[in-house]
Amino acid sequence: MVAGGGMGPDDDGVSFAHALATLKEQGSALLVVGSVPEEMFADASATMLGDPSADPPRRRLVVAPEPNRSSAIRRLRETGPLSSEYARLVTRGEEARSAAAASRPLDQITPRTHVIDGSIRDLGTTVAEVIEEFDLFAGGLDAAEFRMAFDCLPTMLSAYGRETAFRFVHVMVAQARAVSGLVHFRLPRDMDSELVRLFQPLFDATVELRIDGGELNQRWHFRDRDLTSDWLPLGGT
Template identity: 85%
Template structure:
């Protein structure tokens, strides 16, 4: 789920590893912050969606605005099977619907759900996908369900903070009910007012930065007095 590495003293490294293991065992919601290019966020997001060699494969959902649809498909392709019992894409808008319809029949792509309506419809679609994954799995194991949610800036600009907060609260509860690992992108600084508003909903905040051309991450755990060092992103999960 996260790059390996220590935090300095050995006891701190053990505490960090234990905190990560607890998130996997219980299910968790992560807020991913920091302004980095789309392709670099996609790399970090893919590590959270899961190891493509995992057995059984992770059941992955990517929720993305229409302009990032290709980005979402790429993450699903990199992290496991694309059949409908293991991978789904939720996106918005008529153009997204047309793009899905025009996709060549011989092109292997995940099943795509296009949402044209309200935030309620978006939430209902996510809930339906979770229920279907749970049915396919015969009951989802801890950390088997993974979701990347890229639409938080869109929700904020379209519906406002109050509606976005309610949506996050409900969606996170649905994911936690199946012990899923879900992450929501908010490309703002860690100390920004909007990040502070949403942080109490999440188990941890993952801060991204670019350092010398490399992508690093730093984890801040809500219920522990624990913050990791800056760590390089890798694909261990």
């Protein structure tokens, strides 16, 4: 064990597994930090959205800005069914509107897309409605059945500022916890950055990403435990 409650995959693997299991049982929110290429973040995000062989399938929502739309669709395709009761995409822009309209007859191939052209309030309302629909489809969501990847935090910070973004994330996290969901928010900044320190109290754990020898590694920091993992390969959790 390293100083500060750290651990490797062998010596304290049981503690790490227990911490992760607790997050699933209670519903949790993760802050994903570190500046890595979009493709590598998408790989990490997909593992958090769930195993494609899960039974019942996870009900997955990705909230992504228009430039990240293809990454969002890839993640949804890789992690379970694409029918509207299991997968949704929320994004912005006229191009996305056209794509969403074209995809409706092909619901099993392209996820149903909700296009937001208005305010941050519209975004929050849409996310809440998707969660409610998933809950109705499921007849009550089980713990960890609902998963969400939220890629828009940097865009939101730029457009609305820290105070508004902070309040919005607080509400989104509370909604996810209400259905015992697992959600993760991307903030591509260093672990010791001021922005990361600002948002960390809203989350149950922070997942730090880095590239080492061309491979993506992750390190987990649990907020309410004296527990920080060593650097682990993606999939090591």
